Amino acid sequence: MKVIIVEDEPKAIELLKSYLNHFDSIELVATFRNGLKAFEFLSQEPIDLILLDINMPHISGISLSKILPDNVKVIFTTAYSEYAVESYEMQAVDYLVKPISIERFTKSISRVLSSKSTAIDRENQLILVKSGFETFRLESVSILYLEKDGNYMNYHCLDQKILARETIQESLEKLPDSFIQTHKSYIVNLANITSFTSTELTIGKGKIPISETYKNDTLKRLENNASR
Numbered sequence: 001m002k003v004i005i006v007e008d009e010p011k012a013i014e015l016l017k018s019y020l021n022h023f024d025s026i027e028l029v030a031t032f033r034n035g036l037k038a039f040e041f042l043s044q045e046p047i048d049l050i051l052l053d054i055n056m057p058h059i060s061g062i063s064l065s066k067i068l069p070d071n072v073k074v075i076f077t078t079a080y081s082e083y084a085v086e087s088y089e090m091q092a093v094d095y096l097v098k099p100i101s102i103e104r105f106t107k108s109i110s111r112v113l114s115s116k117s118t119a120i121d122r123e124n125q126l127i128l129v130k131s132g133f134e135t136f137r138l139e140s141v142s143i144l145y146l147e148k149d150g151n152y153m154n155y156h157c158l159d160q161k162i163l164a165r166e167t168i169q170e171s172l173e174k175l176p177d178s179f180i181q182t183h184k185s186y187i188v189n190l191a192n193i194t195s196f197t198s199t200e201l202t203i204g205k206g207k208i209p210i211s212e213t214y215k216n217d218t219l220k221r222l223e224n225n226a227s228r
Contacts, residue, residue: 001113002046005031006038006061007053007077012098016051016077019105025113035059039067047072049093049112054078065092075108125176129155129164136162140176144192144203148185156206182218183211196222 003026007013013031020028029047032038036058038050052074054061065074079098094108127138138157146168147154153171155162164171171187172179181187182201186208194202198215201208210218 001026001048002029003027003049003051004029004038004041004047005051006033006035006056006064007031007051008033008056009053012053012077015100016105019100019102020109022102022106023109023113026109035061035064039064042068042072049073049075051075051077054080073112075112127174129162131162131164138162140178140189141191143175143179143189145189145206145208146171146179146187180214180218180221182214183209184213190221193222 003020005013005016005028007016010033013033017028017031020026029045030041032041033056035056039059050068050072052061052065054076055078061076061078068074074092076092076095077098077100078095081097093112096104096108125140127140127143129136129138138155142158144156144158147156148168149163151165152163153166153168155164168181168184168187172181175187178190179187180190188201188203188208192203194204196202196210198219199210201210
């Protein structure tokens, strides 16, 4: 998880940095003492979480939080408790009042990590695919795309291909929301797309067509998926 600290007090920055060092799954990417500089950075770099002070020069933490991308989580850090209600209206993960103890900080970070794990588990489902007399247990993230082959569906996975006797509709019903039909013969995993145009997708070495029937929905899903 990538994190930045936006805080105008150097001592507070050092304290938060020392706390973050206890979490191996967190990468502190940058620190800022100016909210506008942080916003400029966020327009170029993807970040998962901001530790955000409220009272800062140029732009307050509350104001900055209102213009952040929807996928960026916020933990407010401040010496003033009176902003708590407004911060939760911004759907902040937490509101930490200084001085911040390691115990309180750990509880807050654990909440963020837990929510991220839940989202990953929800997207990575176990799929049962029957091929002949054999049933395969596939993690959905390992499936690149599905291709219709007569009365069969060909599952193109990271390290294997599996042929299953099923219709496109039967395949869609068991796959998670990260999969979308782009053509009468293709279903793709949005998470594994490396590039796309208005007429085709690239997944690994494969080129997957986008038909006119599914174009609008496919491009809309691609845009929404990129902003998450």
